[in-house]
Structure formats: structure tokens, C-alpha cells
Amino acid sequence: MIKSKKWTLSATVVAAALVLAACSSGTTSSDSSDTSSSSGESTEETVAIDATELALYHDKQGWDERFLLVSDAISADVGHTLVPTTYGDTTSYQNVLQQAAVTGDGPDLFTWWSGYRMVDGAKGGLFADISDVWEDAIAAGDVAADLQSQFQVDGKTYGIPNGVSYWPMFYNKTKFEELGLSAPETWEEFINVCDTLLANGITPITASIDGRWPAFIWFEQLMISKDADLYEDLMNNKVKWTDPEIREVFDIWADMINKGYFTDLDTVFFGEDAAALISEGTMMPVGTWNNGSIASGGLVGGSDFDAFIIPNIDASNTRKSIIVESGTIGALASSPNLDAAKQALRSWLRDGAQQAWADVALDGVPNPKIATSDPVVKGLAERVAANDVRLVQRFWEFGPVPFIEGGVDDLGAFMLDPSSVDKVLNDLQARADAEWAAWTEKYGS
Numbered sequence: 001m002i003k004s005k006k007w008t009l010s011a012t013v014v015a016a017a018l019v020l021a022a023c024s025s026g027t028t029s030s031d032s033s034d035t036s037s038s039s040g041e042s043t044e045e046t047v048a049i050d051a052t053e054l055a056l057y058h059d060k061q062g063w064d065e066r067f068l069l070v071s072d073a074i075s076a077d078v079g080h081t082l083v084p085t086t087y088g089d090t091t092s093y094q095n096v097l098q099q100a101a102v103t104g105d106g107p108d109l110f111t112w113w114s115g116y117r118m119v120d121g122a123k124g125g126l127f128a129d130i131s132d133v134w135e136d137a138i139a140a141g142d143v144a145a146d147l148q149s150q151f152q153v154d155g156k157t158y159g160i161p162n163g164v165s166y167w168p169m170f171y172n173k174t175k176f177e178e179l180g181l182s183a184p185e186t187w188e189e190f191i192n193v194c195d196t197l198l199a200n201g202i203t204p205i206t207a208s209i210d211g212r213w214p215a216f217i218w219f220e221q222l223m224i225s226k227d228a229d230l231y232e233d234l235m236n237n238k239v240k241w242t243d244p245e246i247r248e249v250f251d252i253w254a255d256m257i258n259k260g261y262f263t264d265l266d267t268v269f270f271g272e273d274a275a276a277l278i279s280e281g282t283m284m285p286v287g288t289w290n291n292g293s294i295a296s297g298g299l300v301g302g303s304d305f306d307a308f309i310i311p312n313i314d315a316s317n318t319r320k321s322i323i324v325e326s327g328t329i330g331a332l333a334s335s336p337n338l339d340a341a342k343q344a345l346r347s348w349l350r351d352g353a354q355q356a357w358a359d360v361a362l363d364g365v366p367n368p369k370i371a372t373s374d375p376v377v378k379g380l381a382e383r384v385a386a387n388d389v390r391l392v393q394r395f396w397e398f399g400p401v402p403f404i405e406g407g408v409d410d411l412g413a414f415m416l417d418p419s420s421v422d423k424v425l426n427d428l429q430a431r432a433d434a435e436w437a438a439w440t441e442k443y444g445s
Contacts, residue, residue, distance in 0.1 A: 051079035052340035057107040058086060059093040062271035062293055066360045073352035080344045082109070090211050101126035104334035108341045111162060112328040114150045115397030116404075118158055119443065121330070127158035128331040128338055133346045134160075142349040143366045150326055159328035160345050161366040163357065165287035167221075167323035167394070168307035168380055170294060175202070175281035183308035187225070190311050193283075194261050202281040206269045207262035207415065214269075215412035216395040216404075218262075221285055222249050224321040224392050226313045235398040237436045241428040250425065252313065254418035265415055272297065278305050285310065287325050288377055291362040301362065302375030309380075309389060321390040325397075326366075403435035 056067060064084050071082035085107070087093035100106025101124050112121065121127045134157045137143045143161070151159040176182060176193075179200060184190040194204040208214040223231035226249050233239040234246060256262065269277055274290050275297025284290070291301065299305050309320050329348065331341040347353055354367035362374040364381065372378070383389070396404060407428060414424040 049079075049340050049343060051075075051081070052108075052337050053081050053083050054108040054337060054341055054344055055106075056082045056084045056109045056111075057093070057096065058084060058111040059088070059090050060111060060289075061086065061088065062296075066292075066357060069356040069360050070348060070353045073350075073356045074344050074347040077347040077350060077352055078343045080340050080347075082344070090213050097121075097126060100332060100334075106332050106334075108335045108337045109329060109331055109344065112159060112330050113397050114159070114161075114326050114328050115393065116399055117397050117401055118151065118328065119153055120401060122153035122156070122158045125333050126330070128333040128335070128342070129156045129158060130160070130331060130342055130345055131157045133157075133342055133349075136346055137349045140350075141369065142351075142354075144368060147326070147366055151328060159330040160349060162327035162329045163289055163361060164364040164366055165289045165325045165327075166307075166364075166377075166380055166384065167217075167285060167287050167325065169205075169310050170278060170284040170286065170290070170305060170307045170376075172278050172281045172283075172299075172304070173302075173306045174304055183306070184311055186315055187311045187313045188315075194256075194259075197281060197283075198260060200281075203263050204261045204283055205256075205263070206267055206277055206282055206284045206286075207265060208267040208269060209265045209412040209415060210268055212408050212412060213396060215408045215415060217285055218253060218256075219249075219411050220323060220392075220395040221310055222253050222313075224323065224390075225310055226252070227317070228321040228390055228392050231392065235393070235395070237399075237432060241425050241432060247421070247425060250414065250418075250421050253414075254421060257415065257418050262415075265412075275299060287323075288363045288380065289325075289327075289361060291374065291376055292360060295362060302379065305376070307376050307380050309383065319388060319390055321392050322384060323394050324391045325394045400435045400439040402438070403431055406431050406435075 058067070064086060067082055067084040075081045087096065097106065097110055097112070101121065112118065118127065134143070134148050137160075138145045138148070147161055148157055151157050151161070171183070179196055181193050181196055184193050197204040205218075207218055220231065223234070227245070230239060230245055234241065239246070263277070263282060267273075267277075269284055269286060270290065271293050274284065274286075274293040275295070277284055278294050278299060279297055284294075288307070294305055295301055309322050312318075312320060329345060331338060331345060335341055349367055351367065351369060354365045354370040358365045358370050358372040362372060363377055384391075395407075398404070399407075410424050410428050410431065414420060
């Protein structure tokens with residue numbers, strides 16, 4: 001539950017969920033009920049609601065197929081269907097939803113982010129309280145109770161998990177074998193992989209500022225590879241951005257940029273573009289939610305491509321870390337179809353919709369009864385569990401929203417001009433000072 005600036009993950013719960021996962025609206029005249037769960041006893045009363053077309057807004061490129069398959073499962077369960085609308089730009093998407101909180105005119109359901117990013121929406125009237133959905137799902141065994149805190153603000157719950165994803169490095173296994181490479185276990189081995197790919201005409205790693213938000217990807221990765229404690233202290237405003245240890249990470253990043261390790265900064269790495277990049281041999285640090293996109297190009301997970309946990313920079317730090325993300329599906333508080341939307345969210349956590357998501361997304365799901373045979377997610381989850389890999393919150397959800405939004409622009413400025421490091425770090429610190437002060441005044445410490 002968000003009630004202070006300290007934000008941590010329940011590593012055991014997230015790892016367990018992933019390991020298990022790895023083994024415009026209108027109505028028609030039809031009645032449905034929220035209580036017909038195949039996975040346990042319901043705690044909710046039966047309510048007859050007409051089958052409803054629920055508008056679902058999202059900014060996930062190439063995900064309409066996933067949402068439509070989930071819609072089929074929800075329709076079979078409670079009668080409602082999802083009508084997805086994709087927004088191509090994350091910033092525009094957020095603006096649309098923020099307006100919806102003010103005007104009351106928007107979708108019935110929408111994707112969002114967990115952690116700090118839920119606070120303004122919860123307090124500002126964007127999200128409906130769906131605590132009763134969680135109560136019923138937990139009682140039925142459709143979601144782990146400890147996951148709930150990631151979607152809570154002041155004791156109320158405002159979203160359900162939209163998958164549970166690791167952020168490893170995807171790579172072309174066949175290309176590695178052709179070049180005599182293997183998944184690196186040390187930082188020196190990782191740099192050797194980059195140098196070898198580069199020497200063979202392959203850009204080693206994807207990087208992008210297309211859509212702004214991807215600027216944080218390599219920053220957060222270098223930070224946790226250097227020192228996960230330092231990263232968490234920085235994001236919790238306990239360490240300054242101008243600290244010499246932070247500057248050291250940016251120097252490593254600048255060196256990699258100057259060596260030509262990264263793709264052009266307008267690179268798109270979703271859908272068919274993700275498959276093309278991996279096919280060419282370029283490595284890709286991204287959430288396992290992109291696993292299905294990589295496989296869409298005909299590559300076979302586990303044989304043609306795989307994923308590894310990026311090594312620590314300091315070899316004396318033997319415990320590796322990995323970023324973990326759990327997205328959110330919420331209901332618009334002012335939706336005229338709120339009861340139907342809540343029924344759909346409850347159905348989303350049941351076996352049918354969860355299995356549909358696991359099969360098409362090739363990623364983890366929050367329902368512990370659901371398994372996917374995908375070898376990439378399965379192998380990654382098993383390695384995380386077996387090696388006590390530390391799970392770390394993603395940058396995008398890890399701080400006051402105005403700081404994060406401005407921060408990605410600062411990080412993007414550095415990527416465009418690594419020589420601007422001093423200005424960028426000073427700008428980030430000034431932004432942190434202002435936004436944490438505003439956060440504390442608005443919400444308390």
C-alpha cells in the first residue's frame with residue numbers, strides 16, 4: 001500500500017507467481033453474474049447485469065490480440081466483451097486518462113501502472129475502488145493476497161495485475177552460437193559479447209527515446225548492476241543524483257554509448273520490430289511482456305532466442321538483481337458501466353482469461369494455478385528462484401510522477417549528448433528536490 005515514499009517489492013510473492021506461470025460502450029439483452037467462479041467460492045452476491053461492451057483503452061502496441069482473447073474468455077464467463085483502443089504515444093495516453101478523471105468521459109477499463117503512479121489517479125477520481133473484486137479473487141485462490149499491496153492507496157485497491165514481468169536481456173541464441181558466445185555470467189563477459197557483436201557488424205543493444213519513457217531502461221539496469229541498494233536509495237530520495245557513485249554509473253553508460261553499443265535512439269522494439277532486431281542479433285533489455293512479440297517473427301523461444309540476467313558490474317557482489325514490473329488494469333470511477341467493468345475485472349483473474357493471457361503473451365500471470373509452457377519465461381523464472389535473484393522496482397513506478405516524467409527527459413538528453421552529464425545530473429537533483437518537497441507537502445512523508 002502506498003502511504004509513504006518508501007516503495008519495495010515482495011520478492012517471494014512475485015517470484016512464486018512467475019515460476020508458477022512459467023510451469024464507447026453499449027449493451028445487449030443478456031444476463032450475467034459475477035459469482036460463477038470455477039476456481040472457488042465467491043464472497044459476492046449474484047447481480048444480474050446485461051452483457052456489456054466495455055471500452056478498454058491502452059498504450060500497449062501489438063496487444064489487441066491479447067485483449068481480444070481475454071475478452072472471449074470474459075464473455076464466456078460473465079457475458080461482457082472488451083473493445084480495445086490503442087494509443088500510440090504514452091504521453092498522449094496519460095493525458096487522455098487524466099482528462100477522463102476530470103470530465104468523467106472516458107473508457108470503462110484502462111491499463112495503467114502500479115506504485116506511485118496510482119496515487120494521483122486514486123486520489124483524483126480516475127480509479128474506481130475495486131477492493132471487493134480482490135476480496136472475492138483471493139478467497140477463490142485466483143490471485144496471491146500479497147500482490148494486493150502494489151495496487152493499494154490508503155487501504156483501498158484500485159487495479160488488478162496485468163501480468164507479472166521480469167526485465168532480462170533477450171538475445172539471439174543462434175547468433176551467439178555462431179560467434180562462439182554464451183550467455184554472460186560476469187560483466188567482463190558481457191562487454192566481450194558486446195565487442196564481439198560489434199566487430200561482426202551487429203549493433204549490440206537496443207536503446208531508444210521513442211515515446212520518451214524508454215530512456216530509463218539502461219539507466220535503471222546499470223544502476224542495479226552496479227549496486228541495487230544504491231539504486232533504491234536514490235529512488236527513495238536518500239542519495240543525491242550528484243553523488244560521485246551515481247556519476248560513476250553515468251560514466252560507464254557514456255563509455256558504452258561512445259563505443260557504439262546502442263541502436264539509433266528512434267528505434268522501435270515492439271511487435272514485428274522486436275522480432276526483426278533479435279533476428280539481426282541485437283540484444284534487447286525489455287520486459288518479458290515483449291516475449292510474444294519476439295516469437296511473432298518465427299523465432300522459437302529456447303532454441304532460436306533466449307534471455308539472461310544481466311551481470312553485476314562488481315564481481316564481488318555475487319547476488320544478481322533484475323527489474324520486475326506488474327502493470328495495472330483499472331476501472332474508470334465515473335464509468336456508467338462500472339458494475340459490468342468490475343465483473344469483467346473479477347473474471348479477468350479467473351482461470352479462463354488468465355490461461356488465454358499466458359498462452360498468447362508467453363509471460364507470467366498473477367493467477368498461481370495457471371501455467372505456460374514457454375521455455376524462455378520458464379527458464380528465466382527458475383533461474384531467478386534458484387539463485388535468489390533480487391527483484392527490484394522499475395524506474396517508471398518508483399517515485400513521484402512529475403519527477404519520473406521530467407526525469408525520463410533528462411535521461412534522454414544524456415543519451416543524446418553524453419558530454420552533458422554534469423548538467424543532466426544537476427537538473428535531475430534540482431527536479432528531485434522540488435518534486436519530493438511537493439510530494440511530501442501533498443501526501444506526507
